[in-house]
Amino acid sequence: MSNDDILLQVEDLTTSFRIDDQYYPANDHINLDVYENEIVAIVGESGCGKSAFGHSIMGMHSQEQTKISGKIHFKGADLLSYSNTQLNKVRGKEISMIFQDPLTALNPLMIVGKQIEEGMKYHTKLSKNKRKQKAIEILSEVKIPQPERVYSQYPHELSGGMRQRIVIAIAIACEPSLIIADEPTTALDVTIQARIIDLLKELKRRMKTSIILITHDLGVVSEMADRIAVMYTGEFVEIGETKNFLKNPLHPYSKSLLHSLPSKNNQGEKLHVIKGVVPSLNHLQRQGCRFKPRMSGTDDSIHEETPTLREVEKGHWVRCTCYKHFQIDNHNQVVEGEKDDVFQGQ
Amino acid sequence: MWKFVVRRILIMIPQLVVLSVLVFILAKVMPGDALSGLVETPGVDSSTIEDMRTNLGINDPVHVQYLNWIKGLSQGDLGTSYIHQRPVLELLEARLWNTVYLSAAILFLTYLIAIPLGITAGRFHDSLVDKLIVGYNYVTYATPLFIFALLMLFVFGFQLQWFPTGGSTDINLEPETFSYYMDKIYHLLLPALSGALLATVGTIQYLRNEIIDTKMKDFIKTAKSKGVPEAKIYSHHILRNSFLPIAAFLGYEITGLITGSIFLESIFSYPGIGQLFLQSISQRDFSVVTALVMVTGVATLIGTLLSDIILSLVDPRIRVE
Ligand SMILES: Nc1ncnc2c1ncn2[C@@H]1O[C@H](COP(=O)(O)OP(=O)(O)OP(=O)(O)O)[C@@H](O)[C@H]1O
Numbered sequence: 001m002s003n004d005d006i007l008l009q010v011e012d013l014t015t016s017f018r019i020d021d022q023y024y025p026a027n028d029h030i031n032l033d034v035y036e037n038e039i040v041a042i043v044g045e046s047g048c049g050k051s052a053f054g055h056s057i058m059g060m061h062s063q064e065q066t067k068i069s070g071k072i073h074f075k076g077a078d079l080l081s082y083s084n085t086q087l088n089k090v091r092g093k094e095i096s097m098i099f100q101d102p103l104t105a106l107n108p109l110m111i112v113g114k115q116i117e118e119g120m121k122y123h124t125k126l127s128k129n130k131r132k133q134k135a136i137e138i139l140s141e142v143k144i145p146q147p148e149r150v151y152s153q154y155p156h157e158l159s160g161g162m163r164q165r166i167v168i169a170i171a172i173a174c175e176p177s178l179i180i181a182d183e184p185t186t187a188l189d190v191t192i193q194a195r196i197i198d199l200l201k202e203l204k205r206r207m208k209t210s211i212i213l214i215t216h217d218l219g220v221v222s223e224m225a226d227r228i229a230v231m232y233t234g235e236f237v238e239i240g241e242t243k244n245f246l247k248n249p250l251h252p253y254s255k256s257l258l259h260s261l262p263s264k265n266n267q268g269e270k271l272h273v274i275k276g277v278v279p280s281l282n283h284l285q286r287q288g289c290r291f292k293p294r295m296s297g298t299d300d301s302i303h304e305e306t307p308t309l310r311e312v313e314k315g316h317w318v319r320c321t322c323y324k325h326f327q328i329d330n331h332n333q334v335v336e337g338e339k340d341d342v343f344q345g346q
Numbered sequence: 347m348w349k350f351v352v353r354r355i356l357i358m359i360p361q362l363v364v365l366s367v368l369v370f371i372l373a374k375v376m377p378g379d380a381l382s383g384l385v386e387t388p389g390v391d392s393s394t395i396e397d398m399r400t401n402l403g404i405n406d407p408v409h410v411q412y413l414n415w416i417k418g419l420s421q422g423d424l425g426t427s428y429i430h431q432r433p434v435l436e437l438l439e440a441r442l443w444n445t446v447y448l449s450a451a452i453l454f455l456t457y458l459i460a461i462p463l464g465i466t467a468g469r470f471h472d473s474l475v476d477k478l479i480v481g482y483n484y485v486t487y488a489t490p491l492f493i494f495a496l497l498m499l500f501v502f503g504f505q506l507q508w509f510p511t512g513g514s515t516d517i518n519l520e521p522e523t524f525s526y527y528m529d530k531i532y533h534l535l536l537p538a539l540s541g542a543l544l545a546t547v548g549t550i551q552y553l554r555n556e557i558i559d560t561k562m563k564d565f566i567k568t569a570k571s572k573g574v575p576e577a578k579i580y581s582h583h584i585l586r587n588s589f590l591p592i593a594a595f596l597g598y599e600i601t602g603l604i605t606g607s608i609f610l611e612s613i614f615s616y617p618g619i620g621q622l623f624l625q626s627i628s629q630r631d632f633s634v635v636t637a638l639v640m641v642t643g644v645a646t647l648i649g650t651l652l653s654d655i656i657l658s659l660v661d662p663r664i665r666v667e
């Protein structure tokens with residue numbers, strides 16, 4: 001991957017929400033590059049700021065409730081400097097979004113075919129008939145049986161899995177170069193989840209689209225993603241290539257996430273539960289390491305005051321001064337390891 | 347679609363039966379009848395009154411009376427007004443139409459005022475215009491109709507003399523001519539406007555809340571993520587969804603109009619059924635009262651029928667059920 005292949009470059013992005021007339025960052029000075037034809041997964045517990053990030057890229061936040069700063073470079077332009085009208089030329093055409101809940105993501109009063117076509121009305125010069133033709137083609141691309149019939153059905157006439165296929169069809173209708181999939185399978189049955197994942201993989205292979213895959217399901221990620229970025233309280237705490245990351249997770253939070261995942265190795269065991277919860281925006285302690293309150297037995301002498309994201313091996317970044325000292329013990333808690341082997345990586 | 351409408355109309359039959367029984371019982375339990383007023387009249391002794399009662403069928407067994415009444419109803423016979431000495435139907439006809447015109451005018455003006463205000467308040471909610479509109483809503487909600495109508499009549503009818511102060515038309519005009527119709531509308535305007543200005547509360551409030559709600563829905567995010575401009579998001583997605591409860595409300599609205607017309611028609615001396623209703627009650631003209639209650643009940647049923655049909659037209663989820 002070279003710099004020429006960078007499709008999206010997020011630089012120092014801070015997105016703050018208004019709560020009781022005060023602004024609190026849900027994304028805090030975030031940096032991330034997304035390359036062409038790549039799937040980057042963003043993982044983290046609920047409330048970490050994953051959706052806030054996805055929404056920021058497309059300018060989906062309400063202007064009265066949100067403050068955004070930083071830069072979002074996309075195809076030579078800074079999307080953050082765009083007006084709403086300019087953004088409308090990007091949304092749906094260059095970047096599109098797949099939403100979590102297919103039950104609510106579709107307009108209940110509009111036939112699904114029209115919902116797929118709608119974007120084309122604003123982004124292409126296709127005639128009405130051509131649009132319909134295209135919509136039916138897309139329906140078969142997302143593996144909907146009897147696309148002509150489904151074209152004129154209403155969302156309530158379709159099953160959850162089918163509706164999610166419609167949501168995907170809407171997202172790919174104008175062949176965008178980036179798709180932000182915000183928990184595309186969370187609301188679905190396990191069996192259907194796998195099929196939707198397969199569909200996304202296939203579409204990505206064929207259309208050469210980049211995907212930002214937002215999920216808290218590391219299982220989905222390991223199957224699909226080229227790279228993984230772990231988010232905690234609005235910051236990335238670890239970014240790495242999937243294989244590397246799964247083999248050698250460094251940040252205690254990443255380790256905990258991996259340990260809380262059911263796998264062949266821990267069958268029958270009680271699943272690991274990360275102590276505590278993600279603090280809410282207005283109660284988050286922003287000084288020092290944000291994960292510290294959820295760790296037990298850390299030694300303050302070896303902690304950097306505020307750990308920064310550093311590259312410890314090529315393409316593998318971590319925000320923790322002493323990752324080497326921590327391992328997950330059998331008591332389902334993150335504990336401190338030996339002290340002498342202090343992480344010095346720059 | 348048609349299946350739904352037919353089924354919906356069939357449901358009305360039991361509703362009508364229940365309504366008619368209720369109205370009939372109501373008529374029976376009302377104290378006295380049209381002849382009680384004659385008891386004290388000199389020259390009329392009680393046996394004469396008894397004879398008159400028998401002739402009128404008032405002494406028949408209840409179910410026979412009910413069946414006779416229903417039979418009459420189905421033939422358009424709503425009984426005879428003892429006070430006016432005319433068939434109730436004849437008495438009602440002209441007034442019923444006047445009330446229908448007035449109600450239609452109120453409904454039209456209500457929506458004409460309420461829909462733009464509701465949309466504006468919902469779209470720009472929490473802004474200054476929104477606060478003004480909500481303020482207007484509070485005021486109209488708290489204002490009693492009869493006081494407001496009197497005020498309107500006083501200011502625009504008597505003081506400024508912009509509008510006529512009573513009646514439904516100028517009797518000197520040739521019926522069925524253009525100026526006759528214009529004059530009818532002219533007579534309608536002030537009572538209709540008075541009714542409409544206060545009737546907007548429900549519609550504005552519903553529409554506003556519904557738009558604020560719908561704006562936050564996921565499918566609006568979907569539309570935005572497709573690059574649909576904001577104005578189109580409103581016209582294609584938000585408004586249609588937000589109008590559903592307004593349509594559902596129509597039946598209720600019509601009932602409200604009929605009750606409202608009792609005050610309005612009395613204050614503006616507008617010859618409609620509301621005015622007739624009050625007169626008939628005070629004169630114990632019960633065949634007229636009964637007929638009016640029946641008519642009102644039927645109008646309510648038709649209102650809900652209309653609501654349901656409109657809803658089924660706009661909401662595909664209802665059609666399949
Ligand atoms: N519009 C908003 N106003 C105020 N706070 C918000 C708003 N949207 C999100 N938040 C807060 O920002 C934080 C991050 O929210 P976000 O939705 O990005 O989390 P997430 O990682 O996507 O979680 P989930 O897995 O539940 O979707 C949370 O604490 C949330 O409560």
Ligand code: SF4
Nearest residue numbers: 289291292307320321
């Ligand atoms: S080891 Fe220290 S720096 Fe690393 S996550 Fe824990 S508290 Fe933070």
Ligand SMILES: [Mg+2]
Nearest residue numbers: 050051052182
């Ligand atoms: Mg989310």
